[in-house]
Amino acid sequence: MDELWAVVVDYGGHADDSLLDALIDAGAARVVVVDNALAVASSRTEPRGQGVVEFRSYGANLGFGGAVNRVLARRGARWLLIANPDIEIAPSALRTLLATGERWSRAGIVAPRLEDHAGQPQASVRAFPSLALAALHGALGVVWPSNPASRRYRREVPDPPNAYLAPWVSGALMLARWEALSAIGGFDASYFLYLEDVDLAWRLTRAGWEVVVDPTVRVRHVGGATTRSRRVVAALWHARSLVRYGLAQEDTATGAALVLFGVLARWAVVVVASRRSSADG
Known part of the structure; x- marks a missing residue:
């Protein structure tokens, strides 16, 4: 079993090479780009660096959670990075998230501090409404x-200087422990778009897993691409x-x-x- 896979849920080809390269450089053995905009099922795989990038369509718009669940069912790695296509992440940032997840043995999700295109913090960590x-x-x-x-x-929940427990975090980018997501059945695909991240964190915490934020990791999120x-x-x-x-x-x-x-x-x-x-x- 691999250490890390990544899934990028796309709609219309917004994921660019810089994101895919960064994920491979950070150690992802496989990056799966699921394009929900394509009406015909297709799959192609290309080698890239030390890993592979797989471009896949299931022939229908599965929504965010439904697309992630298709990859989750393959049980390919210990960790699964879940990302929007409008994310900019350095390989070192992803490696730090992985290290944080290893330190927190009950971490079901590990998330960074999200920032906008100008470097200002986004409200990506919140309490349950x-x-x-x-x-x-x-x-x-x-x-x-x-x-x-x-x-x-x-x-937003104020950031302490070190990793801390949070109620829920934005699904724009989260590192998930494969075991934890599989234990609760993954995302609830009935949330076609929006609040699937809130529901996921709610069910994870009820099952005894933790949502962890590492504020030392900064990731840029443009937002609203699709x-x-x-x-x-x-x-x-x-x-x-x-x-x-x-x-x-x-x-x-x-x-x-x-x-x-x-x-x-x-x-x-x-x-x-x-x-x-x-x-x-």
Whole structure:
């Protein structure tokens, strides 16, 4: 069994050679690029450095979690790096994440500090949202981004100087222990897009695994490469995922109504804004 594989979930060929080279240089024996945009199943493998890069399509859009699960089912390594195509990572950063994971024997996920294109920290480490917080953020976040609920939701857990336990981390880049992900069945593929990382961390911690952040590792994340031009559709995906997550946390009529209010209000605002923008154009 290999030490490390990587999976890059792509949509339309955004993963470039610099990312693939960095993953191979860091020690990944195999990098699997899954392109969810292709309607025809295909697979080709090319040698690169000390490893191989595999370009694969399953002939359908499996969503983020569904694509990762296909690779996870192959049980190829001890660790699986999961990445978006819009990530910039140095080989040394990945090797440090691996070393941190080895030190934390119950680490199911090890994550870095994510930064934007300007080097500013992104809110990639957060607490689990309550139902009320999720609903208010969903309803108000589009029309009033600085509302108290959204500010609280986006509040990042302060970084201590060394690796620490966190509630959940962004799925834009995470190093996962293959054993841990397999033990809980991988991602819940019913989260087609958004909140699959929240749900994953929630289920891992319930199963006795840990989510660890190493703030000494800095990784750049451009963000939004596959959804920036699909705002209304992305809002619908977000709404569906939020309903799914909310119902998983509290299976009551009140909880369902609260979540539905927030996400439907958010989606309605996005649709109206999009139509107005199209009319003005």
